[in-house]
Amino acid sequence: MATSGLLEIGESLVLQQRGVRLYDGDEKVKLEAGALLLSTHRLLWRDQKNHEYCIAIPLSQIVFIEEQAAGIGKSAKIVVHLHPTSSNKDLGPFQSSIYSYIKLSFKEHGQIEFYRRLSEEITQQRWENMPVSQSLQISKGAQAGRIRAVGIVGIERKLEEKRKETDKNISEAFEDLSKLMEKAKEMVELSKSIANKIKEKQGDITEDETIRFKSYLLSMGIANPVTRETYGSGTHYHMQLAKQLAGILQAPLEERGGIMSLTEVYCLVNRARGLELLSPEDLVNACKMLVSLKLPIRLCVFDSGVMVIELQSHNEEEMVASALETVSEKGSLTAEEFAKLVGMSVLLAKERLLLAEKMGHLCRDDSVEGLRFYPNLFMTQSE
Amino acid sequence: MHRRGVGAGAIAKKKLAEAKYKERGTVLAEDQLAQMSKQLDMFKTNLEEFASKHKQEIRKNPQFRVQFQDMCATIGVDPLASGKGFWSEMLGVGDFYYELGVQIIEVCLALKHRNGGLITLEELHQQVLKGRGKFAQDVSQDDLIRAIKKLKVLGSGFGIIPVGGTYLIQSVPAELNMDHTVVLQLAEKKGYVTVSEIRSSLKWEVERAKQVLFQWQLLGTIYIQSVLTGTLAERRHGLA
DSSP: OBOOOOOOTTOOEEEEEEEEEEEETTEEOSSOOEEEEEESSEEEEEESSOTTOEEEEEGGGEEEEEEEOOBTTBOOEEEEEEOOOOTTOOOTTOOOOSOSEEEEEETTSOHHHHHHHHHHHHHHTGGGTSOOOGGGOOOOSTTTTOOOOOOHHHHHHHHHHHHHHHHHHHHHHHHHHHHHHHHHHHHHHHHHHHHHHHHHTTTSSOHHHHHHHHHHHHHHTBOOTTTOSOTTTTSHHHHHHHHHHHHHHHHHHHHTTTEEEHHHHHHHHHHHHOSSOOOHHHHHHHHTTTTTTTOSEEEEEOTTSOEEEEETTOOHHHHHHHHHHHHHHHSOEEHHHHHHHHTOOHHHHHHHHHHHHHTTSEEEEEETTEEEEEEOHHHHHTO | OOOOOSSHHHHHHHHHHHHHHHHHHHHHHHHHHHHHHHHHHHHHHHHHHHHHHHHHHHHHOHHHHHHHHHHHHHHTBOTTSOTTSHHHHHHOHHHHHHHHHHHHHHHHHHHHHHHTTEEEHHHHHHHHHHHHOTTSOOOOHHHHHHHHHHHGGGOSOOEEEEETTEEEEEOSOOTTHHHHHHHHHHHHHHSEEEHHHHHHHHOOOHHHHHHHHHHHHHHSSSOEEEEEETTEEEEEEEOO
16 A cells, blocks of 8 residues: 555564565566565555655565575565455455565665564564554454455556656646746846946946856856856855865864865865855865965865865975885885875875976886886986 | 047047946946846745745656756756855755765765776766665766766866766776777777777777776776687677
8 A cells, every 4th residue: 555654653663675676476566676664563665766655565464475585687585475355355446466475676685684574573463562543454354355465556556646646746847947947048148238248348347346246147057158267256255165164174184284185175064064065166266266365275286187275384395305205215106005104095195196206206107007106216316 | 610620628528428438338237237136136036936836846856857957058057056056045956966976076985996986877876875875865867967067177087988878987087088988989899899909999009008908997897808819818808
């Protein structure tokens, strides 16, 4: 039966497992893998893509279960045999399935444990002692002869109805979206026309007005039509952000030897925020302002395109000197080995070694085994 | 007729005319900015209304997200440009994609030692889903691609390489980016490729060809069959 999937009071969750596909008898059901939940009273399955779609089978409907081992290309399964339909059952909106069993296919493993716990629950029949609301009560045998099979086909029907309703909602949403986009388009046109005016009257627009215009573009997500540069760079928002970053990053930078890649910064800052996250462009645009705002950290770009934030006090050329010492001590090092020794990320370790190479202190050996750096003896020995 | 031509008076008059012209120009832009400000406020209201009705739909329905993104792109709007943009603030699309970006970075970092910074979109999808946990909002492959496109701007080498109907995601700056694509395309024709084929088709040196293939070994999506061909023991590098 289709259900909201919420546990009733008195019903406890025993075990859950993701990545489970349903089979009606031996036929795959037209649904993707879902999450399987075992409670003291029921077996629940929820579609992973559409959390509203949820099916429940009372444990009392289960006759017995068996295991099907995994094979080549096949996941391990549990076959759940259910009480069969009686011949004079009224069909109603539920078409009974020709099968009296369903299969659960464990695409992401977990079959062994699930089988064990399901067996336990069926044996212990804890639902007998834990009364729940009427909706879960199933005629257990009091009505002999009026036992229903829980066919998946009938459930699919119900889900299909639900899907149709959802579709209707979607087309309404789509209509509203189209109207919204029409208005957004007007904004884009207006911004283009303003941008053209600004271009023509170069110098007659005040600094203030330019900043205002840029912030409007930022709100709408429109690229600056004049400069084609990243929109919103140089707005008050990014200035504020830059100052915040200088504060937030001081300690982490010191902990990491004065340098961090921009991706590290992105993760660090957004993890800390939790909500109202920064877009990658927000971060880059803010960092571009660090130097002009005379803040104690700065943005640097390596030849490879790798972008880093450094403490002003950090001197990469000095670090190269100590890197050379380290490499010399060991004879030769790969970026990974160097990173481990020094306690840096491999990305930045590689950049430092590449810089050292560029400065002539190291030379490389690029082979199938990887990229290895050696002290440049041509430099030192020629002196 | 008394002609006013060159003279102090004429120059002064000209200057005055120019100044007035400039002034008008400034006033025109000011007007339009004021107009834009007003329209922005109106748009914000429209968006708020839309959000109150359909925010959940965007969150839960990947297809609707795709439609939304495509429509934005068509009219020249990038809803993911900034966390401060209206779209992000009111529809919550920003947080969705920016957080996904963090998760992608973390997965790629964790697996880099294993795959050299190259991962199939499918595997990335699996890993990200795992990391997000059971009750998190589902994400589609399209969502991943959009998040990765945004990450490129951070400069750490994120790239999307189309291959055989799907994509390889690169997360390290690699000089061999184009090399991989080209060799993959060669391999796709027969289902495998040999070092000598690469050399003859692409005119590369042995080491360069081997480098690409070695990285594929690490990738794991491609298995290597050893085939002895006459006197030359040459490996066939096949697509799994």
